[in-house]
Every structure is written in structure tokens, then in C-alpha cells.
Amino acid sequence: MKKAMNVYYDREGDYLEITSGDISQCFFDNKGDGIFEIVDKNTHEIKGVAIFSLKMQADNLNNINIHLPFRLAKA
Numbered sequence: 001m002k003k004a005m006n007v008y009y010d011r012e013g014d015y016l017e018i019t020s021g022d023i024s025q026c027f028f029d030n031k032g033d034g035i036f037e038i039v040d041k042n043t044h045e046i047k048g049v050a051i052f053s054l055k056m057q058a059d060n061l062n063n064i065n066i067h068l069p070f071r072l073a074k075a
Helices: none
Strands: 005-010 016-018 025-033 035-040 047-052
Touching: 025 047
Parallel strands: none
Antiparallel strands: 005 016, 016 047, 025 035, 035 047
């Protein structure tokens, strides 16, 4: 079953969140530089990514490319 991908951006807080599925039982795993993986507490599945201070993270906000479906790999 395919899950819908949700994209949320807060301009005032400069915060981007991209998630797939229910994240109510998730925690944020800090990867450094304002980037967090959103991880399910029970299954440890990565359900999304959150980026704080997006404008500082992106060189050109007019050209942000996100390839779908996204996958995050454990380093």
C-alpha cells in the first residue's frame, strides 16, 4: 500500500518537514546541521525528514529538488 507524502513548510520558522504516513509515534533523530530523521519508536522505520533553517541549508530556494519516493539511508 502506498502512503501519501506530506510536505509542510513554515515560512516564519523557516522549517521544512517531509513525512510519509502517521508520525504520531515517532521521535526526531538529530543528524546535525539542523537536519533530523523522523523515526517510528516501535519499528525504527524512517518516516520523514525535518530541516530547520532551510534557507541556510539551500543554495537556491527556487531550485529545491526532491526525488520521490524518498528514502533515507542510515549512515
